[in-house]
Amino acid sequence: MVEDVQTIIEIAAPREVVWRALTKPALVVQWLGCLQFQPVAGHIFYLQPDRARRLAGDVTDAIACRIEVLDQPRRLSFSWGFPDVPDTWVDIRLRRIPGGTHVRLVHSGWDQFEARETEDVRGGLGKAWHSVALPALRRVAES
Secondary structure: OOOOEEEEEEEOOOHHHHHHHHHOHHHHHHHHOEEOOOOOOOOEEEEOOOHHHHHHOOOOOOEEEEEEEEEOOOEEEEEEEOOOOOOEEEEEEEEEEOOEEEEEEEEEOHHHOOHHHHHHHHHHHHHHHHHHHHHHHHHHHHO
């Protein structure tokens, strides 16, 4: 079985503030760098890793994501569709803790692939979620 990508952070802000950073379009772009995000179940948005295309609003070769679950202020779940590859899923859960919010992210669906096919991708995404995206979410929510 291919392991999920998992990461946890704690944010020194109330869960409702973290939820706002997680789902308000003007704030989502600051931590996730996506295009066309709207907090509506079923809505499709795009993660554009190419900075020039992202700045131009171009979704060519972008990762298409569809919001699956929107459970305010507890959970945001979305599909993650690399071009020409079956979808995987990102699930972000928020839990109140003393002094802030516990954020747990799980990127799953890798078991539909051979481990060797996804090892580099999962490793890169694990680092990106843990070292880039979630720390950026923390900065947005704590500011």
